[in-house]
Amino acid sequence: MIPHDETMILETPFYSRCLAACEINLWEDWKGYRSAQAYTSVEQEYFAVRSNTGVFDISPMIKYRFIGPDAGAYLNRLLTRDISKIAIDRVAYTVWCDDEGQVMDDGTIFHLGENDYRLCAYARCLDWLMWSAEGFDVTIFDETADIAALAVQGPTSCAVFKNMGFTGIENLKPFGITRYPFEGSEVMISRTGFTGDLGYEIWIEPALAEAFWDQLFAAGKLRGIRAIGSAALDMLRTETGFLQAGVDFVPAEEAIRNGRSRSPFELGLGWLVSFDKPVFNGRKALLKEKKEGSRYAFVYLDVEGNKPAEHAFIYAGNKEVGTVTTAAWCPTAKSNIAFAQVDAKYGKVGQELVAEIYYERELKWTRLMAKCTVVEGAVFNPPRKRQTPAADF
Amino acid sequence: MINLDKNYDVIIVGGGHNGLVCASYLAKDGRSVLVLEANNSIGGASATSEFVDQFSVSSCAHWLIQLNPDIASDMGLNSQGLEMAARDLKTIALAEDADHLTIDGDNLEGGGISDEDRKAYIAFNKQMLKFCKLLAGAFNRRAPKLVEGNLTDRLTLAKLGLGMKMLGKDDMSDLMRLALINIYDVMEENFDNELLKGAISLDSLLGSHMGPRSPNTVYGYLYRRMGDVFGYKGPAVVKGGMGAVGEAMANAARAKGVDIQLGAAVSKINIDVDRATGVTLADGTVVNGALVVSNADPKTTFNKLVGLANIETGVARRVKTMRMKGDAAKLHIALDSLPNFTGLTEQQMGQRLVIAPTMNYIETAFNASKYGEYSKAPAMDISIPSVHDASLAPDGKHVMSVIVQYAPYELAGGWNDEHKEAFKNLVIDRIADFAPDLKDKIVAAQLLTPVDIEERFHIHGGHWHHGEISLDQILMMRPFPGASQYGTAVDGLYLCGAGNHPGGGVMGLAGHNAAKEIINRGKSA
Numbered sequence: 001m002i003p004h005d006e007t008m009i010l011e012t013p014f015y016s017r018c019l020a021a022c023e024i025n026l027w028e029d030w031k032g033y034r035s036a037q038a039y040t041s042v043e044q045e046y047f048a049v050r051s052n053t054g055v056f057d058i059s060p061m062i063k064y065r066f067i068g069p070d071a072g073a074y075l076n077r078l079l080t081r082d083i084s085k086i087a088i089d090r091v092a093y094t095v096w097c098d099d100e101g102q103v104m105d106d107g108t109i110f111h112l113g114e115n116d117y118r119l120c121a122y123a124r125c126l127d128w129l130m131w132s133a134e135g136f137d138v139t140i141f142d143e144t145a146d147i148a149a150l151a152v153q154g155p156t157s158c159a160v161f162k163n164m165g166f167t168g169i170e171n172l173k174p175f176g177i178t179r180y181p182f183e184g185s186e187v188m189i190s191r192t193g194f195t196g197d198l199g200y201e202i203w204i205e206p207a208l209a210e211a212f213w214d215q216l217f218a219a220g221k222l223r224g225i226r227a228i229g230s231a232a233l234d235m236l237r238t239e240t241g242f243l244q245a246g247v248d249f250v251p252a253e254e255a256i257r258n259g260r261s262r263s264p265f266e267l268g269l270g271w272l273v274s275f276d277k278p279v280f281n282g283r284k285a286l287l288k289e290k291k292e293g294s295r296y297a298f299v300y301l302d303v304e305g306n307k308p309a310e311h312a313f314i315y316a317g318n319k320e321v322g323t324v325t326t327a328a329w330c331p332t333a334k335s336n337i338a339f340a341q342v343d344a345k346y347g348k349v350g351q352e353l354v355a356e357i358y359y360e361r362e363l364k365w366t367r368l369m370a371k372c373t374v375v376e377g378a379v380f381n382p383p384r385k386r387q388t389p390a391a392d393f
Numbered sequence: 394m395i396n397l398d399k400n401y402d403v404i405i406v407g408g409g410h411n412g413l414v415c416a417s418y419l420a421k422d423g424r425s426v427l428v429l430e431a432n433n434s435i436g437g438a439s440a441t442s443e444f445v446d447q448f449s450v451s452s453c454a455h456w457l458i459q460l461n462p463d464i465a466s467d468m469g470l471n472s473q474g475l476e477m478a479a480r481d482l483k484t485i486a487l488a489e490d491a492d493h494l495t496i497d498g499d500n501l502e503g504g505g506i507s508d509e510d511r512k513a514y515i516a517f518n519k520q521m522l523k524f525c526k527l528l529a530g531a532f533n534r535r536a537p538k539l540v541e542g543n544l545t546d547r548l549t550l551a552k553l554g555l556g557m558k559m560l561g562k563d564d565m566s567d568l569m570r571l572a573l574i575n576i577y578d579v580m581e582e583n584f585d586n587e588l589l590k591g592a593i594s595l596d597s598l599l600g601s602h603m604g605p606r607s608p609n610t611v612y613g614y615l616y617r618r619m620g621d622v623f624g625y626k627g628p629a630v631v632k633g634g635m636g637a638v639g640e641a642m643a644n645a646a647r648a649k650g651v652d653i654q655l656g657a658a659v660s661k662i663n664i665d666v667d668r669a670t671g672v673t674l675a676d677g678t679v680v681n682g683a684l685v686v687s688n689a690d691p692k693t694t695f696n697k698l699v700g701l702a703n704i705e706t707g708v709a710r711r712v713k714t715m716r717m718k719g720d721a722a723k724l725h726i727a728l729d730s731l732p733n734f735t736g737l738t739e740q741q742m743g744q745r746l747v748i749a750p751t752m753n754y755i756e757t758a759f760n761a762s763k764y765g766e767y768s769k770a771p772a773m774d775i776s777i778p779s780v781h782d783a784s785l786a787p788d789g790k791h792v793m794s795v796i797v798q799y800a801p802y803e804l805a806g807g808w809n810d811e812h813k814e815a816f817k818n819l820v821i822d823r824i825a826d827f828a829p830d831l832k833d834k835i836v837a838a839q840l841l842t843p844v845d846i847e848e849r850f851h852i853h854g855g856h857w858h859h860g861e862i863s864l865d866q867i868l869m870m871r872p873f874p875g876a877s878q879y880g881t882a883v884d885g886l887y888l889c890g891a892g893n894h895p896g897g898g899v900m901g902l903a904g905h906n907a908a909k910e911i912i913n914r915g916k917s918a
């Protein structure tokens with residue numbers, strides 16, 4: 001259990017190492033944990049991931065465990081994806097909805113073993129998980145504090161692991177899970193991440209966290225390894241087109257105002273919804289939406305110029321049709337990308353829209369009407385992300 | 394019988410009175426209907442059973458107080474064998490000092506009643522009846538939806554609203570005020586006589602987990618008095634016991650072509666992803682039907698028959714949080730001869746007798762149940778039907794039927810034999826306080842706790858109304874939002890029992906409204 005009564009802000013199992021690495025002392029609160037926003041400079045950290053290896057402490061991520069004969073059936077009812085298609089030692093990205101088909105959260109589901117799963121989530125939702133457990137033989141618990149986890153991302157990440165002695169890691173396929181002995185125990189490695197690059201996430205017992213960090217950084221020294229914070233990660237995920245709960249959509253349980261939540265279809269995540277499986281939360285509403293049409297469309301915009309279209313209104317001609325939820329200049333893709341939600345009729349790829357951007361230079365605000373084009377998807381999508389065996393950079 | 398060659402349009406799970414009413418109306422509309430009843434007798438909690446050799450009694454509900462007359466006449470229940478052994482009975486509030494109060498329509502006698510109370514009672518009745526009439530307008534139709542009401546729903550709401558306006562300013566503000574306070578305060582405002590206040594309070598909470606000071610009791614009282622709008626001037630005793638209501642309804646249903654199978658417990662409502670396709674019986678038989686209508690209570694329907702795993706979490710949560718823990722027990726006594734209630738004639742012993750001498754007496758009785766204990770001095774509603782109907786017991790002998798409040802469904806330590814025996818004796822002792830020779834006349838006695846009622850009648854929690862009647866569980870909130878118009882989240886699955894609007898009691902409106910809703914939605918519903 002998390003000892004919230006003893007401390008105002010918690011430390012992750014890697015905290016001592018994060019603290020030592022964090023030259024600029026830029027911290028933030030991530031789900032109750034002290035978490036680095038940046039260690040040195042955001043750009044350096046960003047480029048570490050695109051050129052070498054960046055290490056992000058994901059221990060604060062909410063992790064739930066599901067064990068029992070009905071664990072699979074339970075998750076199939078909870079999540080929109082068809083869980084029966086996710087084999088043991090595989091991971092899948094998914095969303096979950098309330099009965100109205102509104103997205104409560106997104107996350108990754110790990111099939112750890114027979115009748116054994118882990119769900120990584122943005123928000124705590126144990127009450128919803130427990131309510132959902134009525135009628136199922138499944139044990140559910142929050143194991144956030146029981147597992148230390150790191151995202152090890154970037155082209156050289158595979159080579160770094162090989163240096164650590166994880167032979168054969170190059171053969172791990174995207175979304176696969178494997179395990180290696182570590183210090184008399186075990187480390188679980190999944191080929192997953194939030195950067196759109198070649199990369200892994202490691203899962204280990206907290207007591208071995210520091211030892212792992214030390215060996216990882218020793219092995220990665222010559223491969224340009226460095227710790228990265230959330231600011232760099234935000235650029236990385238934007239470039240590769242990953243949505244962020246709480247930024248690109250309001251989790252349904254948190255939305256207070258009517259109509260502020262979104263369905264998977266409205267977030268461009270219709271591909272995560274499987275109607276070819278037993279009843280799941282939101283099924284009825286989503287079927288109806290599919291038939292009758294959505295209210296909104298989620299679009300990726302390639303914005304003219306280099307001014308990030310943060311919080312910009314989007315126009316089609318003179319008509320305001322939406323707003324930007326995420327925007328950034330993406331250094332590797334060399335494009336000015338924005339995620340926007342627009343009225344459903346405006347989402348077609350290739351469509352030209354206009355972003356109303358306000359930016360400030362030395363107290364002078366400028367309004368810019370920047371042309372933008374709806375693009376297919378992530379602007380950053382290198383082959384090395386999928387390539388198996390993973391290349392040795 | 395089940396005819397597996399028939400492609401049933403509708404399968405009704407449960408042959409309670411509401412299931413039978415629903416079946417009849419649907420059959421009248423031209424649908425082929427099968428009723429599957431787990432028990433070997435029809436009528437559900439409107440039942441008669443022989444509890445000791447040659448002694449029979451209404452084994453759950455014992456008064457007919459609010460059977461809707463339109464339904465009774467549509468079904469032709471009189472020609473199907475339904476007869477009253479007595480009707481328009483008085484209620485006699487028993488007093489410790491034997492100066493009992495008799496309530497007979499607007500008239501009050503005995504019990505030291507004052508002229509002021511007499512007058513106040515007439516005015517009170519008048520106002521209550523007005524409110525009941527208003528509510529009755531919303532009772533024989535589906536409740537409007539909580540959101541996105543369509544025209545029909547808006548008309549119902551408008552009718553309620555208009556009805557409230559028509560009450561006049563004083564009555565309207567009274568209704569709005571009364572609905573939210575409790576019967577205790579209303580009684581204190583109106584009357585002085587303790588027996589009167591106790592008897593009215595008892596009517597406001599019978600079958601519920603509430604005391605006189607609990608909110609919702611005023612609504613509970615209006616609900617109970619709905620019988621007045623339906624033409625009852627007091628409780629009626631059905632000839633042959635309440636089971637005869639079920640029998641007559643079954644006859645009416647069969648006459649319209651309904652197939653009825655007794656002893657057929659449904660173990661599962663079959664669902665193809667999100668559409669009901671039929672049922673599986675305990676013996677494994679699968680019966681397909683275009684629609685499945687459940688007369689079982691909402692919790693039984695979803696927990697046991699549908700399975701919470703087969704519906705979405707939001708609905709499962711609502712099912713789970715529905716309040717329906719029964720707090721009323723039934724005591725049946727076989728008597729060698731009529732006991733002597735101090736101060737009552739034989740004719741008076743055939744009336745409705747209540748033990749609720751003061752409101753505080755009831756409240757104290759209720760207190761125990763809040764903490765999982767049974768009342769040490771319970772409140773009671775007593776019927777000796779054999780005074781009117783000799784067929785229930787051998788010559789010269791009698792049966793007594795008692796509704797006992799409070800006997801919590803979740804008794805601390807559970808309803809084991811020891812607790813049951815102790816409670817049974819305590820109840821008998823308490824009645825004997827008013828009928829000193831009672832114990833000499835007892836041939837046998839049977840206590841049914843809410844747990845027994847649950848087992849026998851398959852009603853979760855043994856609850857009178859299949860779910861508490863309270864402002865959060867009535868109208869568009871009954872049984873819970875999202876299932877308030879008899880349809881459910883599962884396509885092709887409907888509910889028709891007491892757990893639905895308007896609620897329980899042998900009234901028939903839930904079954905009637907469900908049938909109407911199904912008919913309105915058309916064949917493809």
Ligand SMILES: Cc1cc2nc3c(=O)[nH]c(=O)nc-3n(C[C@H](O)[C@H](O)[C@H](O)COP(=O)(O)OP(=O)(O)OC[C@H]3O[C@@H](n4cnc5c(N)ncnc54)[C@H](O)[C@@H]3O)c2cc1C
Pocket residue numbers: 406407408409410411412429430431432436437438439453454455456457458459600657658659660688689690693698719721722723796846849850851852855856857858859889890891892896897898899900903
């Ligand atoms: C102690 C007590 C005293 C009461 N006294 C009175 C009274 O005096 N007057 C009055 O009007 N009301 C009284 N009531 C209330 C009244 O009895 C009920 O509200 C009413 O009978 C409910 O009718 P129903 O048809 O909706 O449901 P029920 O009568 O409960 O019928 C449901 C039927 O479904 C069947 N069923 C359930 N599950 C299955 C299954 N899986 N397969 C097949 N069949 C199934 C059950 O066996 C039952 O027959 C009393 C209730 C209680 C508990």
